[in-house]
Amino acid sequence: MDALDLARWQFGVTTVYHFLFVPLTIGLGIFVAGLQTAWHRTGKEHYLKLTKFFGKLFLINFAMGVVTGIVQEFQFGMNWSEYSTFVGDVFGAPLAMEALLAFFMESTFLGLWIFGWDRLPKRVHLACIWAAAIGSNLSAYFILAANAWMKHPVGYEVVDGKARMTDLWAVLTNSTALAQVPHVVGAAFIVAGGFVLAVCGYWMLRRNAPMWRSAARAALVMTAVAGAVVAGTGDMSGKLLYEQQPMKLAAAEGLQHDTAGAGFSVVPGIEIPNVLSFLATNDLNATVQGTEDLQQRFEQQFGPGDYRPDPTVVFWSFRVMIGFGMATVGLSVLGLWLTRRRREFPRWLSRALVAALPLPLLAMIAGWLLSEIGRQPWTVAGELLTAASVSPGVSLTEVAISLAVFTLLYGALAVAEAVLLTRHVRQGVTEPEPAPLAEQRREPSLMY
Amino acid sequence: MIDLWFVIIAFLWTGYFVLEGFDFGVGLLAPLLSRNDAEQRQSLQTIGPVWDGNEVWLITAVGAMFAAFPAWYSGVFSAFYLHVTLILVGLILRGVGLEWRGKVRNPAWCDMAVMVGSGLPAFLWGAVFADLLFGSAVAAVLGGAFTLAVCLLHGAVFLALRTTGAIRRRARAAALAVSAAVIPVAVLALSNLGTFPALAAMAALAAATALIWRRREGWAFTATAGAIVLATLAVFMELRVRPLPGLTLAEAASGAYTLTMLSWIGLIALPFVLVYQGWTYYVFRKRVRVAA
Known part of the structure; x- marks a missing residue:
């Protein structure tokens, strides 16, 4: 230390x-x-x-x-x-x-x-x-x-x-x-x-007042709309990473070597072919740079040193961000559907909303770790x-x-x-x- | 351009000390002058709507230092590392104490936090600036004692100006008591500087004492505010020559492009800030009475 x-x-x-x-x-x-x-x-x-x-x-x-x-x-x-x-x-x-x-x-x-x-x-x-x-x-x-x-x-x-x-x-x-x-x-x-x-x-679990329903409906709309914005701009950010911060993109994907038609790894071992290349460039067969190859290029450019961020933190924070963020937004979209046209909130949904409180916060923290680490x-x-x-x-x-x-x-x-x-x-x-x-x-x- | 930005930064610090000066004083005095919860609330309500806006003067002053004189900003705050740490602890305690007071079960904790959180920065800012100018521990303690005492006087006069009833009477008595300490400390601290604004600041403090004695609260507040303006001016006149040992303003300054851009933004934005902050004081101009 x-x-x-x-x-x-x-x-x-x-x-x-x-x-x-x-x-x-x-x-x-x-x-x-x-x-x-x-x-x-x-x-x-x-x-x-x-x-x-x-x-x-x-x-x-x-x-x-x-x-x-x-x-x-x-x-x-x-x-x-x-x-x-x-x-x-x-x-x-x-x-x-x-x-x-x-x-x-x-x-x-x-x-x-x-x-x-x-x-x-x-x-x-x-x-x-x-x-x-x-x-x-x-x-x-x-x-x-x-x-x-x-x-x-x-x-x-x-x-x-x-x-x-x-x-x-x-x-x-x-x-x-x-x-x-x-x-x-x-x-x-x-x-x-x-x-x-x-x-x-x-x-809503404690008492059935229409006031809470109306506030919850407003919040569901807010969360769902924000979710669409976050997903769209997240996609934009991914494409910018490909151009501007290739090392971060590679570390987030655990991609070690330059790969054409790179797959998106959901968790280690489960990979969807060509999706990473598509997300990064809109082209299924584009080459995405890997951490080890980038390291060699950076050494040539900046001199000796380790230019790779912590692979574990970056890899997992990316997944926590997406997973917990999408879970929250998914829950709100589901909630909007279930409570459409004056339908009441089912009790299990209210319970799920309470239980989901930490998810977006964790996603937010993970997003910052990904970005800054x-x-x-x-x-x-x-x-x-x-x-x-x-x-x-x-x-x-x-x-x-x-x-x-x-x-x-x-x-x-x-x-x-x-x-x-x-x-x-x-x-x-x-x-x-x-x-x-x-x-x-x-x-x-x-x-x- | 460098001089303009130095003046703007001096102006922002001056605004900060004038405005937060009475916030700190009120935070320190409120528990001492109040006999019950209603009086404590009455005292704190005088600064309630404005303290957060006043604190932004500090944020802006420091942000402007960062942008216009990066080496000065980083030099000062890394050199006075532990001082600044304690100032930040103070500002944290004060902020949550004020905002949470009406929402907790035992407000005594919040009053304590506000008191400590007002006292720490009130003392330490003086210590930091005096140390920066003279580089000695004695000067630092004296500088801290000076700013602490002036904040107490400024805050007492402000309370007397902004309240009615018992708090107003006790605030006047407190102002008179504090001024007995302020004058000698000011003579000791400011005579180190010996420049015209420093001497004028002493005179303004003496005038404030006389005015509060004669129950001219508005004029007394003008005098304490004037004393703070003059004392800050005296400090920044010295800093202009030597902002930090071994550093000149020209060496610390950002490029002409950045300073020009910032000038335009500042010139456009600052008048608005002054107008809407002024309006806040106008909206809350009525004396605060004790709640039934």
Whole structure:
């Protein structure tokens, strides 16, 4: 173990953890905004109850997304100073834009929404939750554009050992980003949909209120549509991998040698012939490069070294991502069919929706492992190795301390968050308060 | 272009310290000034709608450092590794404490988290910047004590300005008590700098004390905010010459293309941010009363 290993663990732990909350924020924000819009349009009280109920869950989760996000922004400088100095000119721009264009909007309007229930005109208050939710989604775009640049750097040149941006538009419209943004945001909506469905499933098992059915139907539609987006952009990403990140594609498939008409291995031993070549190129007989042959080519290009990512993690995370993601989406499509035209939710379906809660989250984690461990040994593909990215002046002890501190704190907070969410789910919706008698009663339910 | 971006970054840090300064002060003082849960909620509600937006000033300042001066950004945060770790722990505790307070069974835990989470960054930011300028432990402790004391005063004045009843009275008393510590600490900390803004900051703190004594809460808040602006200005005047030992701004800066692009984005976006954040303060301008 040296400082590099610990710094990598720290980045992995804090980032995966951060991304448990972010997708919920992204998807649930829009869902809550949709509920409030439904209330605004129809005036039906159960939409208001649902808005407040899911709004509370959203806020419990939002807090975690925010505080774990701050760590991310500092971490590049703390643990990865060589990386930051190399990429800042390019990579910093979308980060600064994220703060300026997205985070300000998200946090300011969310504050207005939480405390503005009785102080803002209804229409303005509704606009606030939309502004906050759009801010969250916008931030996803900027951070994913920055992330995509690490895997497929564009719009830059290297001057004096540092990347210099030459074309901001190219960075923001990186083909990798354009495929990745809808893929990840879509996946976030699946996570949020899975969460809402589990909550609704729990309540439909307890009592048969039409309110939960309507929320569940909305979430089924959201999950199924997002599933189509994720599948489509996943296919696009696969084709981009073939061109831009052949090593990751080969590792994800466990393909060792260049193969014409390569088959798709479902699990080791079960292979569907020619499907990999087709998925990668739309051509059944195209040649897909293998890890060992790529390794030889990379050695010629970049000098001696091991350019292969961890084969086991990459191979299996790919399968977990697809399997669990498709299971969630499949369940929601099935649910839509079974509950069509006012049919009730069968009890087994409600149980399945509750049980499926972890699946989209696991798929999301697996997707990130595939994406980022598959990028190794580079931080910036072809330009900067991970081993050369770490802070030279930071000692093993320092990284060990911060890793321990964050892991313990995050562990404790995860327990607290789970307890809080569970308790508030169990409490269910609160009946709207009777008309306020005195000024003091007018305390919005979402405030402190 | 390099100077413009240095000024923008100084502006963002100034905004952060002015705005989060009172958030930190309120977080620290609320449990000390409140006698019951209703008063605690009243105190925290003064910052409730705005603290998260205020924190984005930090995110933006740091993001702008990353984009405009990558070597400065990475140099500072890797050099002050453990300080920053503790600041982050503080900000995490404070954030969840504030957001979860109304949703847990025992809010005392959250109040404690908010208090610790406000105190750590309030002290450590001062320590980091003083250490950056003077490179000595004594200066660091003094700098930390200064920012902590100023946050307390700023927060006490803010509470007095934004509440009614008992909390308002106690906040004024707290402001007067804190100012007894602020003035000598400020003299010690800022005399190290000795520049005009540093001296003016001391004067502004003295003025704030006089104004809160005379119950001119709005003007007292203007004075504490002014003191923070001036003190931050004094610090960044020094950093302009030497942002980090052995590093100049020109060496740390990104290329002209990146800085030009960022300038356009900043010039377009910042006015909107100022307008809608300003509007938030306008919406919540009424003094917060204790809930029945």
